[in-house]
Amino acid sequence: MTPEESRLEQAARLHGPRVLAYLARRLDRREEAADLWQQTLIVVWRKIALLPEDDDQAIAWLIVIARGELANHRRAKARLLAATHELRQHLSTLARPVEEADHQHVHDALATLSDLDREIITLTYWDSLSSEQTGLVVGLSADAVRKRLQRSRAELARVLGASHHALVIRDPTESGSTMSWQP
Numbered sequence: 001m002t003p004e005e006s007r008l009e010q011a012a013r014l015h016g017p018r019v020l021a022y023l024a025r026r027l028d029r030r031e032e033a034a035d036l037w038q039q040t041l042i043v044v045w046r047k048i049a050l051l052p053e054d055d056d057q058a059i060a061w062l063i064v065i066a067r068g069e070l071a072n073h074r075r076a077k078a079r080l081l082a083a084t085h086e087l088r089q090h091l092s093t094l095a096r097p098v099e100e101a102d103h104q105h106v107h108d109a110l111a112t113l114s115d116l117d118r119e120i121i122t123l124t125y126w127d128s129l130s131s132e133q134t135g136l137v138v139g140l141s142a143d144a145v146r147k148r149l150q151r152s153r154a155e156l157a158r159v160l161g162a163s164h165h166a167l168v169i170r171d172p173t174e175s176g177s178t179m180s181w182q183p
Helices: 003-025 032-046 055-093 101-111 115-125 131-138 142-162
Strands: 166-169 179-182
Touching (some): 032 055, 101 115, 115 131, 131 142
Antiparallel strands (some): 166 179
């Protein structure tokens, strides 16, 4: 073991419980303290030459580093919460796929398609992907996607027509692909 490794091990053994307690008291979830202690030790290792020899100074120095890691943790958590809030706000503005009970016939009609054809239909009409983009997602050429779309639309029209519902589909090659069902 190198002298630096020995110093780190000694500091961790001697002061670790106090630094860990310091961190745990300042966190909402006490189990995060161990992760922050590990981060603190990484910083200490990088700065091992600055670790004071005096135990009183060493504990204070370790707590300064732990305090910095705690601040980093809080900033990261705040950024994550802000990003999550922003994402939730954005998702709430997006159009939702047809899920209402009065559209059960649509889901039933989609269920008659193969998994691949159903995925192609929903990627094209609900997620507004082009044939090229849909092809990349499902591993087919754009031409194959367009051919499957043509057959799937015909099948959906047949199934929905049999249940006295009209299917309104606009060609996906036009901008703003739409697919809707009217009773």
